[in-house]
Amino acid sequence: MTEGPPYPSYAASVNDDDDNPAPELSTFLGCLERIRAGEGADGQPWPDTSLPAGRRLALSRVERAAVGMLTVAEMLHAADRCRSMATPDRQLDDGVVEGLFFAFRGLAELVCRDIRPE
Structure with a gap:
């Protein structure tokens, strides 16, 4: 099954x-x-309806960014593992890895900005 x-x-x-x-x-x-x-990473609006609408929207953005960060972190982890174990022709280009770091940083900045109470 x-x-x-x-x-x-x-x-x-x-x-x-x-x-x-x-x-x-x-x-x-x-x-x-x-x-x-303003839906969260699970496709649904933020579940805590006791919060103001703006805060619920911010928390939904934080959740989506956190899921994005996790995805980028997993990709960077795989790139690092590949770098240490694979031949150079099977590794990600340095520009791609740098782009992943910039994406991770941008997502982290969004999380840090939106997680603080208003």
């Missing part, structure tokens, strides 16, 4: 749009609008 991924999948195929519980997530623009509306 195969299990699905441990995270929710919002990709809808052409064959199951009728069963899609969130039809606005069936299109690229629908997904983009939900993201811009």
Whole structure:
């Protein structure tokens, strides 16, 4: 028996749009609008409704940035492991690694800015 991924999948195929519980997530623009509306990394608005709307939006941005940081950190870890174990033609270019560091730094700066209470 195969299990699905441990995270929710919002990709809808052409064959199951009728069963899609969130039809606005069936299109690229629908997904983009939900993201811009302040949903978190799990695709849902920030769950603590006792906070002001602006704070919930900031925490959603922090969560998305933190997931992005984790992804970039994993990529940098793989690049470092590859650098120590693989031949040069199988390694990432120095410019790509530097770009990953800049992405990580930018995400960390966003987290540091938005995590502080207003």
